[in-house]
Amino acid sequence: MRRFSGFAVAREAMRAHKGWGRQWDSPEPRSSYDVIIVGAGGHGLATAYYLAKEHGITNVAVLEKGWLGGGNTGRNTTIIRSNYLYDESAGLYDHAVKLWEGLSQDLNYNVMYSPRGVMMLAHNVHDEQVLKRHIHANRLNGVDNEWLTPEQAGEYCPPLNISKGARYPVTGAALQRRGGTARHDAVAWGYARAASARGVHVIENCAVTGIRRSGNGQVTGVETTRGFIGAKKVGVVAAGHTSVLMEMADVRMPLESFPLQALVSEPVKPCFPCVVMSNSVHAYISQSDKGELVIGAGTDQYTSYSQTGGLHILKDTLEAICEMFPVFTRMKMLRSWGGIVDVTPDRSPIIARTPVPGLYVNCGWGTGGFKATPGSGHVFAHTIANDNPHPINEGFTLERFTTGRLIDEAAAAAVAH
Amino acid sequence: MLLIHCPYCEEARPEIEFRHAGEAHIARPADIASLTDEEFSRFFFYRDNPKGITFERWRHLHGCARFFNAARDTVTDKFLVTYPAGEAKPDLVEAANENAKGAT
């Protein structure tokens, strides 16, 4: 792998950048692999990378139906934070944030992790109680999160309306300074390049159509649009399509897939210094390096694989944005789009073995998977390599829906991911 | 915004009048107290989540307020048929033919 650096860019500038090679190989699939990862989004590519890097398993293929990073990785609003309530969640997401902090250097790819601070707003007494519960739990878990008064919140984010006359005035905020954003495409490309450099095959335009098992139920490989490919282990990391893929191995999932929309504004000069989220006035917003305001909407109410949603959802979201930031009504929506998010009953992911030997699943990230990408890939690689979870993902099993030991961030916190 | 035909009001109305209510045809077991943990989990948490035709429940909340079922294609978001709660799953071939007739 050609090393990326300012020096290399300068040298290439002298010769019209003719010297850059492919960032990842696009090989023909082998007849079999030690591990096949289904889904070349950020989580799947990260899993392959850590399998190679941490566990020395390099005979790995990542199969992608379309183009890598084309699912939720390339469609999300790139928010990163780890101020979750439960120990399990805080452990998982903070593991990810720690990896984010060194990810550009680790991958030799600038993923533009920008710890610009994530501020979650309170608008009433209940919000304050919930956010403070998070702050206290985070502090004891070693996760940064601090309380701001409305005035401090307004200082941290000048466009924020902290007027007491607002329909739902801001009564305070929880700020995680290490939270922020990253460049979503770069995450997928950086992992693909780094995994490829370690021998992993990233195979695009290769849809999995079946999961083959032996007589005793053990996974033996996958049927694909490019033929059968053998594998000792298969990890499904297919977000919204998880139910469809697991069905191929007769595994029914506690999942539902919903449309989730987002939008960006036209690019403007820097005017929004951080990430702001509000649960009561439901919306979240940040500004990208390009200058676009990046705004997330809620899910539509019905399950769907259409990657589209209703205009009224965007309307609700923009109403919330303009309520919190009345200076933005003249801003223009440039582009809107939809993704498919897979949601578990407790809104926490499943990173686990399955009832089928050799079949593993990493899913259920709902609306908040991007932030976990490095941590998710890291612990899922561990789970596949050892056929046993990493201590960090021990709680994120399928069994919890039988025992009742849920990790119910949504119920406990009433906070959007 | 979807346009949904309420089988009670016999009228197509905009989606904002309705509330989605999850997968249809999952009856609460009469002997729920005697289910195993596994059976209860399947009943309460596990879902088909198909890519294609789904059977789902809706409530015409801001209308007649009644629950009904629908068959909808989750790829196109097109409804094949809606029908009152309690009725058996309909014949979708017939429903498709009916739709085709209505479209001409």
Place this chain on the structure above:
Amino acid sequence: MTASTATQPNRVDGAGRLTPANPVRFSFDGDTYHGLAGDTLASALLANDIHLVGRSFKYHRPRGILTAGPEEPNALVGIARGAARRQPNVRATVQEIHDGLDATSQNRWPSLTADVGEVNDWMSPVFAAGFYYKTFMWPKKAWDTVYEPIIRRAAGLGVAPDQPDPDRYAARYAHCDVLVCGGGAAGLSAALAAAESGASVIVCDERAAPGGALAFETDARIDGQDGHRWATETAAKLAAMDNVRVLPRTTAFGYYAQNFVALAERLTDHLDEPAPSMARERLWQVRAKRVVIATGAIERHMVFANNDRPGIMLASAARHYLNHYGVLIGRTVGVYTANDSAYAAAFDLKRAGADIAVIADIRDTVDPALLEEAGRLGIRVLTHHAVVAAGGKLRVSSIVVRPCRGGSRQVIPVDALIMSAGWTPSVHLFSQSRGKLRFDEDGRRFLPGEYAQDCASAGACNGAANLAATVEEGLAAGEAAAKAARPKATAKPLSIKAESGGSWDGLMLGAGPNPEAGKVVKAFVDFQNDVTEKDIRLAVREGFHSIEHVKRFTTNGMATDQGKLSNMHGLAIAAEALDRPIPEVGLTTFRAPYTPVTFGTIVGHGRGALFDPTRRTPMHESHERAGAVFEDVGQWKRPWYYPRAGEDMAAAVNRECVTVRKSVGMFDASTLGKIEVVGPDAAAFLHLIYTNPFMKLGVGRLRYGIMCREDGFIYDDGVVGRIAEDRFHVTTTTGGAPRVLNHMEDYLQTEFPEMKVWLTSTSEQWAVIALQGPKAAEVLAPFVGGLDLSKEALPFMSVAEGTFAGVPMRLFRMSFAGEDGFEINVPGDYGRAAWDALHDKVAEAGGCAYGTETMHVLRAEKGYIIVGQDTDGTVTPHDAGLSWAVGKAKDDFVGIRGLKRPDLAGGGRRQLVGLRSKDGSTVLDEGAQIVADPNQPPPMDMIGWVSSSYWSDNCGGPIAMALVEGGFDRMGETLYVPMPDGVVEVEVRDTNFWNPDAESDNG
């Protein structure tokens, strides 16, 4: 020449349609200019010979006006109407001028002609596509402190508004038989055909005037008259019909499921001084039985070195400026084309007095008729020649022309260059409707293929070859749509004859034959984002082979024009580099909106007070008059506390709390959810819905009930009164009212449909006053009719009907404070009168009104839970110490099975206990976490959290409730609450803080 045109050097007498020529004054970058009424900012600037209007995104290259329409990537300006009405990134080609229009160029400092950011252009060899992914990684910390801030400052275009928007925005919903998107020849024909058959029609067009391309195609004849005149008259005729609505300045920007189309109508941006009552923009949400898409086609530029110099523009745009606005864009104009339609532009410009320096046509063979006409006009045509470079910086000054096969270069001086590579059908709406595009190999363009919704495309967007075909397709589509929407209507088919010299072929895509390929130049594909041909080739070289990857890596097509000019070129260059056919490389998805739409348009009325409805109880004005401070609880405004002179919140709450227990207090409980449950099976139904037994509840008795979902966690709680054998009065939490009713309806309608029960929400029918305290009965008695308030006749937890001051009343004897007390339900309309009357008596008795905070403290003193505060969706009735409320003998209720799951039934549950701060003074923070060992390092082992915590004057100290692991077995244990400024020691105790030793018949 009039006085006004005297100052507009490029305005041509007798050309264009801006008559009468009413002068309009506007400013650009602080200088005042004149234009004419009807001008766009672009045409007015060009009339003043101003081509340079902006700077590009990345390289800060000087940029001019490229187009005459909404596809414009370059000429973006800021428009201000006072300090609060600043709009960034306005396309000068769309903005109509009005007196006093104030426009400013963007992305430059200190000035448009001398921009420091130009350093980026010199550095451009380094700044190739995606260079930032490869660098800025060392030292690690420098990314967010140094590199990123610099990149951010350089990026962006205009400046965001920094003041609240004083304008308002409107919204309309509409239904119609036929919606026609586009008011050009095809759209008007379709609208006419549909309207004549009686269908209800909406036709919209993004421009101020109808006609589309007819604005510049002066050789078009329709129905025997000039094309543009036909369009104007047809639009007027349509507008006069009762069944038609014509919407100018209205963009169909989004095509959603089931023929739901969103339109943005711009109402005031073109006016001198809009009346304050006018909305600025309006969102139309149209549900159409049929949609006709008649969105035309967009001309593409040629890709060659320095093709972005100001003065270089699309041929159709130059023709538009001349034929519609009477503006000649230059004196010595070069032409570079792969397409016949540029010839018409060249001929028009020549006839208007411009010198056409050359027509360079990359094609070998050209229609002899065109060559003949060129000859007649004295225009030199070089076939099979390419323009390989443009000279000049702030304005094009020359072009370099060379045979496509190579050969000698000719440098030709020009002051403008017009170009045409061909036409791209505007399939955006079709694609948004989820229709599948097909690649037309001959025309080198994507056209509508398989339809997914009830719509049809007509005209140039459908690949129509010429005007006659366009009108024919329009008529047919309109007629078919009307027939489909109204099968029974009959109408005679229309026939309109049309002809024109123009055609809108797809033709050349990508860079074309270039005798100087390989030379390091900037040949722009996407102008605004500074994406060059080389960038696209670099992306392919680096392995970005999907067109989506190419787009994301280079940012081609991601600027504010969303690739209307660049997408097809980019695709063709990528396909060529990959050596694969274009359809295999794919086309990026078209996403709404078609052109950018203000947030205000989408939000409409939903701002400020109308963002969300405010719910007020019938007694609200009395609370206001009493000086109450309110808190938001969902949509409700509830009195939080009633401060008296000099009191802060703590003082007011302490006074209210003590007053209730000493004498009497009254509280507005009207926000509680109320459901009337009626029918022969009402008791059996509640028996299933609540964990408590309900079959044996006597008439006239109350019961505190807990409701779970099937998972066994507390969902809601409330008091239920049995009014009659078959009638119950159910109360829910304030926030829970809608979901509890939904939950009950769900079970009633779908799981227990055989039960004869009817549910009616009565939340707003009853106003509720909680009257609490030792003097409650004494204060209430004078008002009550038909009831004996003695504890024998109306014992604790009972309900009776009577009158309050003559008004029907349901009286609950109950307390959420642990006192003797009542909840007085009167019809909502009498709520305020009852409150005021009662308040007088309460005051006389030394009592007071109290708010939600006091209600919270009083209930906490008794250890009563608030669902949503002391429970959080993970708490069972057993965890909350409410096992007594779970009917042990019941063989079924909602939640019975969920409660038995191993984790819910096992040990180690967090259980609700009381906490006493050992120092006797510290009020714990709600949400604070509890540990057994305060000396461990993070991550600490947290065993619980504080759910409720208050100062209680009644108890003489702080009180708190907490959910603690194994809490019921920890009574008397010392636990710790680590806070940032030290650890608070607490002792675990029961939750009944008030009068814990006395047996109270009110608890």
